[in-house]
Amino acid sequence: MAIKVTLPTAFTRHTDGRKQFDSVAANLPALIADIDQTFPALGTQIKDDDGKLRRFINIYVNDEDIRFLGGETYSFQDGDEVMLIPSIAGGCF
């Protein structure tokens, strides 16, 4: 089982320019642990002082906000496309 992870350009300075990588993480906590292992500098950047994912990062699974799928409890499915995107304050009205 593998998932495909896509990163924004702002993160690629910590990944030797790579925007995509594959992971066998079973869920979000496992993916963050995987990032810690593979790209330690990125792991530091995306977490706050308490070791939690920064609140300015949104995680999407196949275009769906992971919070609608159960957040940390969601089990990644084979082939899931996971995106990390900084949340841009989105005013539109």
Add this chain to the structure above:
Amino acid sequence: MNYSCTRYELKCNECGKRYGNQPLSGCPDCLAPLEIVYDLEAARGVFTREAIAAGPANIWRYAALLPIPDGFQPDLPVGFTPLVKATNLGKRIGATNLFVKNDAVCFPTLSFKDRVVSVALANAQRFGFETVGASSTGNLANSVAAQAARLGLKASILVPADLEPAKILNTQVYGARLIRIDGNYDHVNRLCTLIADEYNWGIVNVNLRPYYAEGSKTVGYEIAEQLGWRLPDNVVVPMAGGSLIRKIRKAFQELIYLGLVEDKAVRFFGAQATGCSPISTAVKQGTDYIEPQRPNTIARSLAIGNPADGPAAAKMIRDSGGWAEDVSDVEIVSGMQELAETEGIFTETAGGVTTAVTARLYAHGRISPDELTVTCITGNGLKTTDALTGYYREERAVRPRLADFDAYLRELDGTAEPELVAAGGK
């Protein structure tokens, strides 16, 4: 792609790092939103009541505290919309000191978005972008399209596919490229984030966002000036992304700091539709995070289910002693009708939200009748006429004879008015 300026620059809200002036919305280090900060001491003596009064009757009278590049020659007379005493609406909802800030007549495209777009595009030009864009639920699309046409910039604008036909037409007519996305606004916004990452485009509410958002301050400046350089007790503001309400407060604080108005604790009240109410829910529950929602409301211009300024807006509202409310689609339409019938202001669904929420705040005693209160109307009803479909009958044609006219009037008077659901106050 950056410029230096001593008057203002980008600063991270969280870690405090400064980034000069460049098309960048998030801190590269901690990812928090960037905001424009000013050298307020330098503005002292420049940003005065007298200097402002001598300026043009539009938002450019406040240019000294807007992120406008040196040498920029303002073109369009944006803003400075009417602030009207809402005596009739007040009688209906139990308010004796209520004003309406009417951005339904903002120039050039009839919404408050004209303010933010004019500031964003001034910077887009300065940064050298040839193509500008936006993710939008309509009003922003209209404004970017119109103002880009005027400035000779190419515009590519992304909207949710189910947008109101009037808002689509009002974008296309200016020659902008309109791209309908099969998804809701949050999908569109996320795609625009990816586009800004890959394309050399100035997307007003993504990589130009810190500049764009500052344009909202002009609503606050105008309210204070139009009240005779004093601050209201309360402000009621519609919330989509949660930016406007914070920027009005920022404007008030700058005015206090520079001595243009007396210090005063203004209470801020946020308005949302129940079908998309992540910020009002956070305010009511006292949480410091936003639980995202899937929007389902006729107030499409407020339908942001995952507002990134939401946590800050919710906190600011609570800290000010204010509150937030949300109203149903039926109440939204009633709010539109009430404002039109009482004050002659035809607002879009978002204004129906604001009006209905204002009514409820009085009904629940959160705002006292005699407190000086301003309710912010941000868009024009002509853009969302579909919300009123079925609410008004198409009457039969009357023959052009006085007798027929008399008979017709008697016929009408014998007909009971359809009962309207009172806005708010339930």
